[in-house]
Amino acid sequence: MTKGLLIRDGRLIDPSQKIDGIGSLLIRDGKIVWLALGELFPPGFDYDVLLVNGLIVSPGFIDFHCHLREPGFGTKETISTGGWAAAKGGFTTICCMPNTKPPLDNKRTIKYVKSKADKEKVVRVLPIGCVSVGRKGEALVDMKALAKAGVVGFSDDGDPVRTAKLMIAALTDSRELGLPVIDHCEDPVGGAPKGEEKIVARDIKLADKTGGWVHIAHVSTAGSVRLIREAKAKGIRVTAEVTPHHLTLTKEALKKSGTLAKVNPPLRTKRDVQALIQGLKEGVIDIIATDHAPHTLRDKQGDFASAASGISGFETALGSLMGLVHSGSLTINEMIACLTIKPAQILGKQLGSLAVGTAADITIFDPNKEWLVDVNQFVSKGKNTPLAGSIQKGKVVVTISAGEHFVWRGREKLEANFR
Numbered sequence: 001m002t003k004g005l006l007i008r009d010g011r012l013i014d015p016s017q018k019i020d021g022i023g024s025l026l027i028r029d030g031k032i033v034w035l036a037l038g039e040l041f042p043p044g045f046d047y048d049v050l051l052v053n054g055l056i057v058s059p060g061f062i063d064f065h066c067h068l069r070e071p072g073f074g075t076k077e078t079i080s081t082g083g084w085a086a087a088k089g090g091f092t093t094i095c096c097m098p099n100t101k102p103p104l105d106n107k108r109t110i111k112y113v114k115s116k117a118d119k120e121k122v123v124r125v126l127p128i129g130c131v132s133v134g135r136k137g138e139a140l141v142d143m144k145a146l147a148k149a150g151v152v153g154f155s156d157d158g159d160p161v162r163t164a165k166l167m168i169a170a171l172t173d174s175r176e177l178g179l180p181v182i183d184h185c186e187d188p189v190g191g192a193p194k195g196e197e198k199i200v201a202r203d204i205k206l207a208d209k210t211g212g213w214v215h216i217a218h219v220s221t222a223g224s225v226r227l228i229r230e231a232k233a234k235g236i237r238v239t240a241e242v243t244p245h246h247l248t249l250t251k252e253a254l255k256k257s258g259t260l261a262k263v264n265p266p267l268r269t270k271r272d273v274q275a276l277i278q279g280l281k282e283g284v285i286d287i288i289a290t291d292h293a294p295h296t297l298r299d300k301q302g303d304f305a306s307a308a309s310g311i312s313g314f315e316t317a318l319g320s321l322m323g324l325v326h327s328g329s330l331t332i333n334e335m336i337a338c339l340t341i342k343p344a345q346i347l348g349k350q351l352g353s354l355a356v357g358t359a360a361d362i363t364i365f366d367p368n369k370e371w372l373v374d375v376n377q378f379v380s381k382g383k384n385t386p387l388a389g390s391i392q393k394g395k396v397v398v399t400i401s402a403g404e405h406f407v408w409r410g411r412e413k414l415e416a417n418f419r
């Protein structure tokens with residue numbers, strides 16, 4: 001029998017089982033095989049011990065929205081660098097958006113992404129397919145074929161689903177497949193924030209009409225939260241996500257960080273931030289997703305209008321979110337639920353839990369560790385973050401992805417220290 005690893009004396013937090021207490025868990029052959037609160041030990045001695053002394057032991061984080069840039073934009077990020085950056089940030093499952101070159105609108109490109117990720121074996125990578133061929137907003141992709149190839153949703157992210165007609169077709173087909181249409185809500189004509197709310201309102205109406213499932217990506221305004229709240233109260237099939245940056249930063253950040261704070265949707269006002277936090281606590285917004293959007297610093301330079309939009313988010317997500325926990329805006333259980341079991345439920349997969357028998361995807365973090373955001377230490381190629389130079393409180397110490405364990409001074413596996 002393979003040797004196991006006992007993670008001992010951690011604060012186990014698993015909202016899926018309503019667990020929060022000091023205890024230990026044993027992993028073996030990529031699975032969680034035993035868990036107990038208190039001072040119990042598993043039977044037998046065929047395991048190494050990782051003593052974590054009160055650090056938080058959570059199910060591995062799941063990110064429903066990120067950009068890995070491959071194929072096509074390997075100077076910004078690759079599936080390899082993005083995967084390692086995700087693991088460093090505590091993520092063990094990540095869903096990558098299809099605005100690549102070529103875009104993920106066909107089986108072949110989706111298979112390419114999957115096989116590259118499988119070869120790398122860092123984290124679980126689940127691709128999202130395009131809604132429209134070439135992301136052009138015209139013809140619908142062959143949704144059935146893409147679902148067969150393994151996509152977990154459909155999106156023209158970076159742009160909204162362009163027309164109501166296309167949205168109706170997408171929602172109708174995706175309903176049959178049980179997968180969400182993930183919309184980037186932005187109407188360039190309406191102007192922000194009204195432009196966002198106009199498309200959120202359209203999508204809700206069409207989800208109601210078709211019975212399809214719309215997922216609103218990166219919600220950023222108080223008005224959108226209100227629309228989603230009303231829709232959920234009516235039983236319309238809508239889910240939603242919010243990013244760490246929209247939960248923690250306002251447009252004030254633009255003064256200090258310039259284009260590094262340029263992101264789409266843009267950072268909003270304090271009032272919006274408060275509404276987003278309230279929406280998350282109420283469950284109106286279901287999950288937290290990073291929208292990790294790496295760019296070269298060159299692409300972020302130049303005048304504001306032409307600079308690329310996006311924030312490299314994997315490696316600062318936990319630090320940002322723990323800021324909300326330390327200030328009392330979110331409880332640690334709320335934060336973890338929005339990063340684990342709730343995205344797992346949206347994916348419809350048996351993930352995001354420390355339940356015995358499930359995959360040994362585990363994130364161990366120190367909630368009080370203070371650290372300086374030094375982008376030169378980022379594993380991601382994307383050094384683009386307005387948090388550069390800031391102090392964060394809360395850091396991932398170990399990420400275990402399907403039973404493999406990684407430590408984050410460099411890329412070496414912890415294994416060497418235990419065997």
Ligand code: DOR
Nearest residue numbers: 067158263264293309310
């Ligand atoms: O800021 C953004 N960057 N928002 C998006 O929707 C797309 C993303 C990207 O791909 O860079």
